[in-house]
Amino acid sequence: MIRKTSLIxxxxxxxxxxxxxxxxxxxxxxxxxxLSQGPAGDISSGTVLIKDGKIVAxxxxxxxxxxxxxxxxxxxxxxxxLVLPSTSLTVAEVEQIGDTMDDSAGKRMGAAxxxxxxxxxxxxxxxxxxxxGVTRAVVTPVLGRGGSGGHKDDGADDFSGSFEDGxxxxxxxxxxxxxxxxxxxxxxxxxxxxxALDLGESGAAYAGGSRGAAIVLMRSALEDARHYARNRxxxxxxxxxxxxxxxxxxxxxxxxxxxxxxxxxxVHRASDITQILKFAADxxxxxxxxxxxxxxxVADAIAKAGVPVLVDGxxxxxxxxxxxxxxxxxxxxxxxxxxxxxxxxxxxYNNLRQGRFxxxxxxxxxLPYSAAMASVTLNPxxxxxxxxxxxxxxxxxxxxxxxWTGDPLEVTTYATSVFIQGxxxxxxxxxxxxxxxxxxxxxxYPPAYR
Amino acid sequence: xxxxxLLVRLALIATTVSLLSACVSVVSVxxxxxxxxxxxxxxxxxVAVVLPKGSDPKAGPAPFASTYRPLPSQLTALVxxxxxxxxxxxxxxxTVIMDGGKIVAxxxxxxxxxxAKIVDATGKWITPGIIDIHSHLGVYPSPGVESLSDGNEMxxxxxxxxxxxxxxxxxxxxxxxARAGGVTTxxxxxxxxxxxxxxxxxxxxxxxxxxxxxKFPGAPYGLKMACGENPKRVYGxxxxxxxxxxxxxxxxxxxxxxAASYKRKWDDYRAKVAKGExxxxxERNLNLDTLSGVLAGxxxxxxxxxxxxxxxxxxxISREFGFKISVxxxxxxxxxxxxxxxxxxxxxxxxxxxxxxxxxxxxGIAENAAIGQKAGACVIIHSDDPIxxxxxxxxxxxxxxxxxxMGLPVSRADAIAWITLNPxxxxxxxxxxxxxxxxxxxDVVLWSGDxxxxxxxxxxxxxxxxxxxDRKDPRYQPKSDFELGQPGEGVHP
Numbered sequence: 001m002i003r004k005t006s007l008i009x010x011x012x013x014x015x016x017x018x019x020x021x022x023x024x025x026x027x028x029x030x031x032x033x034x035l036s037q038g039p040a041g042d043i044s045s046g047t048v049l050i051k052d053g054k055i056v057a058x059x060x061x062x063x064x065x066x067x068x069x070x071x072x073x074x075x076x077x078x079x080x081x082l083v084l085p086s087t088s089l090t091v092a093e094v095e096q097i098g099d100t101m102d103d104s105a106g107k108r109m110g111a112a113x114x115x116x117x118x119x120x121x122x123x124x125x126x127x128x129x130x131x132x133g134v135t136r137a138v139v140t141p142v143l144g145r146g147g148s149g150g151h152k153d154d155g156a157d158d159f160s161g162s163f164e165d166g167x168x169x170x171x172x173x174x175x176x177x178x179x180x181x182x183x184x185x186x187x188x189x190x191x192x193x194x195x196a197l198d199l200g201e202s203g204a205a206y207a208g209g210s211r212g213a214a215i216v217l218m219r220s221a222l223e224d225a226r227h228y229a230r231n232r233x234x235x236x237x238x239x240x241x242x243x244x245x246x247x248x249x250x251x252x253x254x255x256x257x258x259x260x261x262x263x264x265x266x267v268h269r270a271s272d273i274t275q276i277l278k279f280a281a282d283x284x285x286x287x288x289x290x291x292x293x294x295x296x297x298v299a300d301a302i303a304k305a306g307v308p309v310l311v312d313g314x315x316x317x318x319x320x321x322x323x324x325x326x327x328x329x330x331x332x333x334x335x336x337x338x339x340x341x342x343x344x345x346x347x348x349y350n351n352l353r354q355g356r357f358x359x360x361x362x363x364x365x366x367l368p369y370s371a372a373m374a375s376v377t378l379n380p381x382x383x384x385x386x387x388x389x390x391x392x393x394x395x396x397x398x399x400x401x402x403x404w405t406g407d408p409l410e411v412t413t414y415a416t417s418v419f420i421q422g423x424x425x426x427x428x429x430x431x432x433x434x435x436x437x438x439x440x441x442x443x444x445y446p447p448a449y450r
Numbered sequence: 451x452x453x454x455x456l457l458v459r460l461a462l463i464a465t466t467v468s469l470l471s472a473c474v475s476v477v478s479v480x481x482x483x484x485x486x487x488x489x490x491x492x493x494x495x496x497v498a499v500v501l502p503k504g505s506d507p508k509a510g511p512a513p514f515a516s517t518y519r520p521l522p523s524q525l526t527a528l529v530x531x532x533x534x535x536x537x538x539x540x541x542x543x544x545t546v547i548m549d550g551g552k553i554v555a556x557x558x559x560x561x562x563x564x565x566a567k568i569v570d571a572t573g574k575w576i577t578p579g580i581i582d583i584h585s586h587l588g589v590y591p592s593p594g595v596e597s598l599s600d601g602n603e604m605x606x607x608x609x610x611x612x613x614x615x616x617x618x619x620x621x622x623x624x625x626x627x628a629r630a631g632g633v634t635t636x637x638x639x640x641x642x643x644x645x646x647x648x649x650x651x652x653x654x655x656x657x658x659x660x661x662x663x664x665k666f667p668g669a670p671y672g673l674k675m676a677c678g679e680n681p682k683r684v685y686g687x688x689x690x691x692x693x694x695x696x697x698x699x700x701x702x703x704x705x706x707x708x709a710a711s712y713k714r715k716w717d718d719y720r721a722k723v724a725k726g727e728x729x730x731x732x733e734r735n736l737n738l739d740t741l742s743g744v745l746a747g748x749x750x751x752x753x754x755x756x757x758x759x760x761x762x763x764x765x766x767i768s769r770e771f772g773f774k775i776s777v778x779x780x781x782x783x784x785x786x787x788x789x790x791x792x793x794x795x796x797x798x799x800x801x802x803x804x805x806x807x808x809x810x811x812x813x814g815i816a817e818n819a820a821i822g823q824k825a826g827a828c829v830i831i832h833s834d835d836p837i838x839x840x841x842x843x844x845x846x847x848x849x850x851x852x853x854x855x856m857g858l859p860v861s862r863a864d865a866i867a868w869i870t871l872n873p874x875x876x877x878x879x880x881x882x883x884x885x886x887x888x889x890x891x892x893d894v895v896l897w898s899g900d901x902x903x904x905x906x907x908x909x910x911x912x913x914x915x916x917x918x919x920d921r922k923d924p925r926y927q928p929k930s931d932f933e934l935g936q937p938g939e940g941v942h943p
Contacts, residue, residue, distance in 0.1 A: 096679075096808035125806065270937065297937060314837050317592040318623055318938060324593075325937040346837075353803070357844065360904030405854075411847035411904045414855045431803075435817035435856050438785050440824045447786070 026051045027422060028064040032073025032403060037080050037378040038394030042370075048078055050399040053422035058393045071403070071417065079373070079408050080393050081135025081400030081420065085310045085342040085380035086264070086290055087351050089129055089137045090178045090187060091118040104142050110169025111221075111256075112248035115141045116176035116191035121184050127429035129352040130180045133408065133415040135400040136189075137180060138384050140264055140290075141173035143198045143206060169245075170203050170218055172196040174252060175264060177386060181420040193384055194288065195256045199267045199276060200322045215275060221245060222283055225253035262286040262384075264310075269322035270294035277305050288383055290344075291315075292334075294325035299337035308340040308383040311375075313358025331359075331375065332366025341367070342383055343375040360409030372409060398422075501731055507716070507739045514615060516665035518654055523915035525549045527562035528896060531571025536578045536871040536885040540863040546576055548892035551914035556886045569910070575901055577866055578885050579634025579893030579913065582839045583752075583799050583873035584779050584832035588638055588653075588661070589614055591622030592836060602641030603648065607685050607692060608705050610673060611736035612648035614638045618661040623930040624836040629655050629919045630927075631840030632895040632908035635666060637877050639674045639779075642754040643684040645692065645701045647674035649740055650752055652877055654913055657928040670878040672776070673744055675702070677755035677764060678810045699763060706771040709741030716742070750776035750878055756810035758786035765794060777876040779832065782814030788825035797828035797876040801838070802848035819846075819868060820853025823860050830876055831868045842869045847902035862902060891915075 027050040034043040040058040047062040048055060064070065093100035102118030119139060129137070175194035178187040198206065199214055207214035224243045228250040234240040235247070243250060255261035265276050268291045277298075280287040289295065290310040295302060302309060311331045318324040335341050343362060345354025359372040367375070381391025389398050399422035406413040418425040437450045501509065526548045533541040535556060545562065547555040562568055589601035600617035603609040618638055628636065634655050640647035651661070652669035678695065686693030692701050715732040722729035743749035751768070755761050755778045768775050778784065781798040782805055784791060791798055805814020822829040831846045833839035846868050853860045867885075874884025883891045892915035899906040910926075911919040920926035 094806060094808060094812060294937065314841070316840070317627060317836055318933065318936065319592050319594050319836075321593055321595075324933075327938060353848070357848070357904055361841070361844075364905050364907055409904060411844045412851040412854070412902055414851050431805075431815040431817075432856070434813055435785070435815050435821065435852075438788075438821060439856070440788065440821060440858075 025422065026065055026068040027071060027399075027419070027424075028062075028068040029071045029073050029078055029401060029403065030064065032076045032078040034058065034393065035077060035079045035373055035408070036394065037374055037392035038397075040394065045074070048393055048399075048401055050401070050419065050422045053399055054395075055393055055397050055399050055401075056395055058395065073403050073417075076416065077404040077406055077408060077413075078393070079133075079402050079404065080377040080391060081402050081418065082133050082356060082376050082408075083342075083380040083386075083391060084129070084134055084137045084351060084355060085344050085383060086140040087137050087344070088139065088142065089125055089134075089351065090120060090123055090139055090180075091115055093120075093123060093125065103139075104144060105169075105173050109173070109246065110249050111171035111173060111195060111252040112246065113141055113171075113173025114176075114191065114252075115139050115173055116188045119176065119178050119188050121178075121187035124430045125352065126180050126187075127182070127426070128431055130182070130418055130420075130425055131415060131427050131429050131432065132353040133356065133402040133404065133418060134352060135180055135402070135418065135420050136177060136381075136386075136390055138175060138177045138193070138380065140175045140194070140196045142196070143170075143172045143202060169249070170197050170199075170206050170214060171221070171249070171253070172198060175384075177384060179420060181423065182425050190386070192255070192261065193386075194262045194264050195252070196264045197266070199265055200269055200272045200291075201320060202266065211272065211275075215279060219279070219283070221249075222253060222257050222285075225250045225257050229254050229257075256285060257283065259284050259286050262288050264288045264290055266290045268293050268320070270297040270325065272322065273298050274301065277301055277307065280307070281305065293323040293327075293330060295339075296327065296330045296333035297325055299334050299339060302334065303338040308342065308379070309334055310342045310344050310380075310383070311362075312346055313343045313362045314346070314354070328361065328365040331362040331372075335367055335371045335375075340379055340383060341371065341375050342380040343372070356409050357411055360407075360411070363409065369409075376409075505734050506731065507734055514613070514662060514665075516667045517660065517662045518656070518658070518665055518667055520551045520914035521656065521916035521918060523548070523551055523892070523912075523917075525563065525566045526569060526912075526915065527566040528569045528571045528576055528894070529562055531574045531576040531896065532900075533576045533886065534578075534863055534866040534901070535887070536867045537887060538863050538867075540861070543572075544576075546886060546894060548894065548912065548915040551892055551916070553886055553888050553890050553892045553894070555888060569896065571896060573899070574909065575897040575899060575906070576886070577632075577895050577897065577901055578870040579883065579895055579911065580632040580842050580869050581635040581637075581873040581877070581884060582628065582633050582833050582842060582869075583637045583777065583830055583876050584834045585628075585636040585638050585836075585839055586641070586834070587624045587628060587636060587836060587839070588618030588620065588622045589640065590836075591619045592624050602643045604641075604643040604684055607644050607681055607690075607701050608646045608737065609640070609644050609648050610646040610705070610738075610740040612640060613651065614640045614648060614674075615651035615661050615665070618651065618653070618664075620658050620661055620664060621930045621932050623933050624839070625655055625657070626928055626930060627836065628839045629911055630908060630921070632843065632897070632901075632911055633839055634893040634895070634911060634913050634918075635874070635877075635879070635883060636839075637672060637752070637873075639672070639752060642674065642676035642680045644676060645681050645698055646705060646737075646741070647676060647754075649749070650674055652879065656913055656918055657930075666879060666882075668879075668882065671740075671743065671749045672752040672877065673740055673749050675751060675753045675755075675764075677753065677760040678757060679808060680754070695760070699767070702764075702767055703770070705741060706745075706767070706773075709738050709745055710771060712738035713742035713745050744773050745771065747774070750774075750876075752777050752779060752876075754779045756780050756782045756814075758783035760810075761787060762790065765790070765796070776878070777830065780811070780834070782811045782818065784827070785815065785818045785821040786813075788822045788827050791822070792825045792827040795828070797830055797872055798822060799830035799832040799873070799876065801834075802831065802845045802852065804838075816849060816852030817856050817858070819849040820856070820858040820860050823853070823864060824858050828872050828875060829868050830872045832873070843897075843901040843906070844904055845869075847904070850902060862900070865902065 049057040088103040091102040105113030345351035378391040381387040403417040545560040650672035652666040653664040784798040803816035871884040874880035896910040
């Protein structure tokens with residue numbers, strides 16, 4: 001009962017805090033090994049100084065103000081908060097309960113779908129991600145049903161692979177980024193930061209069955225968006241030529257065709273990557289690739305185009321005919337070619353913690369350690385245009401800071417403290433409360449009383 | 451009764467051969483009196499019922515018998531490595547000797563015998579081969595196309611008659627990936643759409659052209675059962691039973707009643723034949739062969755079951771019909787009944803923290819394994835996934851980290867059993883493999899470092915003392931036929 005009371009007290013204290021403006025507090029995290037990802041580099045024992053939610057100094061010899069709250073990190077490792085580069089977190093709860101899934105548009109729209117409106121700051125998965133050191137999520141919509149957490153053996157196999165007429169929209173919708181801070185009522189930090197699209201087998205299925213159709217449909221959609229942008233007035237008077245897409249979809253594509261909004265393309269086969277690179281150059285689009293299992297085969301072209309890649313660091317099976325070239329070396333080879341790489345987990349529940357382990361795994365297969373740390377912190381921030389605020393420990397940035405028991409990429413390491421915008425986060429979650437409730441020991445009353 | 455002495459069988463055949471067509475087998479009766487073998491045999495032959503081949507579930511050699519033969523091996527000494535035996539020992543700078551496919555010595559003061567191939571294991575770690583008790587390699591292979599998808603016979607809620615080995619595609623590239631992750635033994639299970647999914651098969655993770663060439667000699671069969679959401683969803687959507695959990699339970703119980711009846715018929719029949727009485731043989735039924743094999747204690751229950759309350763219900767059913775559940779799989783809520791599972795001697799196989807993807811997995815927690823370990827339960831980390839199977843050592847590391855976080859640290863010496871000895875126990879092969887114990891099969895992994903580190907790789911993998919994978923030697927980096935001539939490079943870095 002004591003534990004419960006203290007939790008309630010903590011919760012109410014937290015909600016009070018969140019109602020206030022950011023506390024004018026100075027925090028000094030001292031004595032830890034710092035992996036800054038910023039100009040300060042790696043420091044074997046140093047200080048991160050936080051004031052009013054921002055980082056004000058990082059270094060080995062920082063003078064700590066007298067009024068600062070001291071957080072002792074000696075023997076521990078301090079890093080920027082992890083950034084999930086592409087996830088359904090905050091818009092997905094239980095994959096097999098469709099009502100809890102808001103990561104895809106369904107049948108009524110494509111590009112116009114705006115994932116920001118489904119973001120739920122009270123998702124039970126957010127605390128789980130947060131205690132795993134994740135402080136920021138880039139929420140990217142998916143085509144069709146979201147997630148991939150289903151198990152091979154659960155009887156839910158679906159090889160139908162085709163879509164009914166009227167569902168054909170290659171565009172999955174608009175990307176948002178959300179903070180994972182506790183106690184916020186509005187988690188979206190920035191909406192409309194990208195447009196998601198599937199190519200390859202998935203895109204082809206939406207386009208009616210083949211890749212050629214997908215690319216042609218994509219081009220015509222973008223050309224329609226340009227045409228619509230020049231002819232809004234005519235459209236409103238019914239004097240424009242007809243478009244297969246709605247006004248909302250076309251509006252959403254305008255920043256893409258103007259090169260202001262990056263297009264996140266999920267693509268796997270080397271030849272598909274080549275096609276989209278050419279297409280993006282022709283159309284002057286800003287591109288981000290996700291998946292890219294065969295990216296290493298065309299790494300130089302990707303690097304030359306300056307296109308960053310989001311990689312699932314575990315993907316090494318020829319799971320389909322478009323991933324025959326999958327290898328654990330992918331991240332390392334792309335990085336070596338000069339590509340900016342962000343490492344992600346799979347899209348399902350593992351995503352919460354798998355990103356950092358996948359980055360660690362990539363180290364064993366050719367990705368330098370510093371690049372691996374960057375792949376889960378600074379690089380996703382850079383890729384999504386967020387690096388002015390997050391992604392590294394450097395003065396002026398948000399104080400999203402994690403203190404770890406050791407190397408953040410190591411499986412047996414866990415986070416002991418998490419700060420988001422300088423606020424220390426509660427290190428609890430539904431899963432930890434369950435674990436605590438069923439901690440081995442004798443009791444007279446059922447666990448429900450604990 | 452299961453296998454008659456060869457001599458008796460020959461005698462029987464000799465006395466009855468003129469009566470028989472070429473395609474029959476014989477139900478033989480073992481002599482009860484060794485002093486009068488010939489007379490007894492002749493007498494038995496008179497009453498032996500001649501059944502067409504395949505009609506007696508226990509006649510003749512077991513079908514689809516293993517043709518596995520160990521690859522060539524030599525006397526080998528792994529010297530100076532950090533050893534986790536999986537029997538609770540952690541030995542710094544020790545030696546493992548393998549000879550004739552067996553482990554012959556493990557310890558700190560073990561000397562390499564003359565003529566042994568010496569492998570310098572300084573700075574490396576040595577563990578038993580990893581065992582994945584929940585795999586669908588081969589039955590859900592890569593590429594994951596419909597043509598090769600053979601894991602779930604989703605046509606009847608009770609398909610105890612299907613055998614996973616008849617779906618295994620030995621060319622699945624996933625076998626090679628798993629071996630590069632240190633996996634030496636796998637239990638391949640049918641899917642979980644059905645109440646009774648069918649028989650599992652235990653495989654040695656060696657490249658082979660046939661599934662028989664991978665079958666683990668002497669490994670008992672398992673029967674895949676499934677609780678909860680999958681059966682009720684799959685059949686409920688077809689508009690038939692089960693569509694609820696109570697429908698599931700009725701389905702299990704009805705099947706066990708049939709199985710008990712079938713078993714009794716065969717037992718009665720054999721008893722009568724043994725006494726020289728006239729008897730009509732029951733009609734063989736593949737489904738009930740498997741279920742009655744469970745009742746006879748020959749086939750082990752491998753039960754997909756997430757929720758604590760459902761696991762308890764399954765234990766009640768096992769008591770009602772007198773069988774034993776070997777392992778609960780997935781078992782996301784095992785931590786809620788860790789004491790019960792420890793007391794019942796039922797292992798549970800789970801992930802570190804793969805959970806939340808459906809309601810029955812909603813309470814899955816990363817502390818599941820550590821809490822069970824503390825309660826004294828037989829804990830297993832499994833994969834159910836062709837990617838995770840390559841990283842079971844790291845999955846165990848994640849579960850260790852979660853235990854440490856809540857003040858329930860698990861030592862490396864104990865955690866290694868989660869992926870070696872405990873699955874071997876759950877599969878009934880712990881007398882043959884699963885630990886570095888003299889006399890057991892030399893299924894061994896030489897790791898680049900601490901196996902619970904994200905940075906460690908399986909550098910050399912031995913099965914029955916033979917090198918089956920070597921990260922640095924292309925001669926020991928097998929590739930599936932499927933991967934030849936493809937843009938990938940196969941598994942190996």
